[in-house]
Amino acid sequence: MSFPNIPNITPTISVTVEQTIPLLLSSIALEELALAHIINAEAEKLQFVLGTLPTGTALSPAVVSLAELFAVDSSVQRTLRDVIKKEMLLEFKFENVLDLIGTLPPVISTFLFVSNRDDNTVAIFDISTPPNPLFVTKFSSVDSPGVLNGPTGGPTGLAITGTTLYVANQFDNNVAIFDISLPTGPIHPGDPIFPTGPIRVGQFSTGLSEPTGFAITGNILYIANQLDSTLAIYDISTPQDPLFIKKFGGLDIPVGLSKPSGLAITGDILYVSNSGDDTVAAFDISSPGFPSLVKQVNDVSGPAGLALYPIDPILPGDPVVPPSSMYVSNFNNSTIDIFDITLPTDPIHVGEFGAGDLSGPEGLAITDTTLYAANFNNSTVEIYNIILPTSPVRVREFGAGVLNGPFGLAIFPVDPV
Known part of the structure; x- marks a missing residue:
């Protein structure tokens, strides 16, 4: 007698842990x-023979x-014994699932902060699933106990x-300056403690x-500083007490x-979007207090x-990969430009996208392979997949x-409490 043969089946589905x-x-x-149905059936069996179950059958x-x-x-007892055996197996199965849960890495919640220049607030969205943001709350300083003067002067960069x-x-x-240790709002609503x-x-x-911009x-x-075309430098060794x-x-x-607006840094290079002359400048900041201009490009419009x-x-142990692409929002023509910054000191314009989707884009933010762009004119945020940069x-x-009037964007990864 030969052994049974198992067909060569290649499943087309993949299920993660x-x-x-x-x-x-x-x-x-x-x-x-x-099992609950079986127990109920056995109970009704006893009720029937005792005549306490109204079935209309004599x-x-x-x-x-x-x-x-x-x-x-005796028949009911035998059935219930089998039910008890099954309950024990289910308990073992449940304990194994709990052990499996314990092997999973901690869940990290991620939040997107959006400044609203036109109503002087900051909105928070849960973007743990990047393509499906969930609105959490809006806040200003007046929401904080004992503070009456909030961001009432047009919040922009974050x-x-x-x-x-x-x-x-x-x-x-x-x-x-805000402490966002608890970004999602009150844990105990109404409790001032x-x-x-x-x-x-x-x-x-x-x-x-x-x-x-920051x-x-x-x-x-x-x-x-957009008004006087300068940059201010602060030491934030103590984040809640910056030193000019x-x-x-x-x-x-x-x-x-x-008229600089947006800023971004990679290594010793600081990029500055200049809305006053439609350029993006690259500064060497190897000496942080003495930036020196190394390149200026003009393939933008109202950057x-x-x-x-x-x-x-974000997570310790993840490999560090230098950025190779830079995205620049163009407020004037409602697009986003793409620059190759493989060589950080020499940004090269390689494309443009978003025409027809964007309306006065301002702040940009990226998490994993998702790009968010604030649409100032129509008060929305656009989402793009940039797995192909x-x-x-x-x-x-x-x-x-x-x-x-969304303007600035910032992403906050939160460790589990």
């Missing part, structure tokens, strides 16, 4: 439901003997370091003149700055936000009815 867990839990629930014979009652009871959020107030010429989400902890204004490298914060270092531009930097791809790794694919837009 994360997807397997809810399937296993569902199977346990279905088996428990089936017993035959009409009188049940004690021996017959014992026989039915930047995050650790659990500190900086919000540039363009028309008040200051930057508000517990934090209530983002809490304003201060502000600063030295060296600022219509601030619109860039952070190490403990250095750069701020773009200097302001450069004008006579210090005679070229390369003209605003900047974003680099790929982004730095030079051929972005539009996914959808979101935020209508929630956003109001």
Whole structure:
């Protein structure tokens, strides 16, 4: 006798460990439901022979003997013993699923912060599933206990370091500082003892003149001043207490700055989008307080936000891959330009996209292979898949009815509590 043969089957589906867990839990629930039906059927069996189950069917014979009652009871007991055995197996199965859950890496929630210049608020979206943002809340400083003056001067650029959020107030010429340790809002609504989400902890204004954009490298914060075409530099070794270092531009930097809006950094190179002369400038910041212009390109129109791809790794141990692409939003013609920055000091224009989708794009932000672009004119945010960096694919837009003049974007990865 030969052994049975198993056909060569190549499944066309792939299920991850994360997807397997809810399937296993569902199977346990279905088996428990089936056992519940069996237990109910056995109970009704006893009710029927005792004459307490209204079925409209007469017993035959009409009188049940004690021996017959014992026989039915014995039958019920045998069935329930089998049910108990099955319950024990289900318990083992459930314990195994719990062990499987324990092997999974921690879940990291990710949030997108969006500044609304026209209603002086910041909106928060949960983007743990990047293509499907979920609105969480909107806040301003007046939402924080004991603070009455909030970002009332047109919030624009956003930047995050650790659990500190900086919000540039363009028309008040200051930057508000928020603690976003609990970004999702109140854990205990109505209870003043517990934090209530983002809490304003201060502000600063030295060296600022219509601030619109940020860039952070190490403990250095750069701020773009649109009004006087300068950049301010701060030491943020203590994030909630920035220390002003200097302001450069004008006579210090005679070229390369003209109504700067967006900033981005890779290595020792600082990119600046200049809305005043339709250029993007690259500065060497190997000496952080003394930037020097190394390149200026003009393939843009009303440049605003900047974003680099790929982004730095978030999780420890992830490989560091230098960014090879730079995206620049064009406010004037409602598009986004793509630059090859494989050689950071020599950005090369390689494409443009978004015509017909975008409307006055401002801030840009990237997580994994998803690009977000703030549409200032129609108060939405566009989503693009950039798995092919030079051929972005539009996914959808979101935020209508929630956003109001969205300007700056910032992404916040949150470790599990």
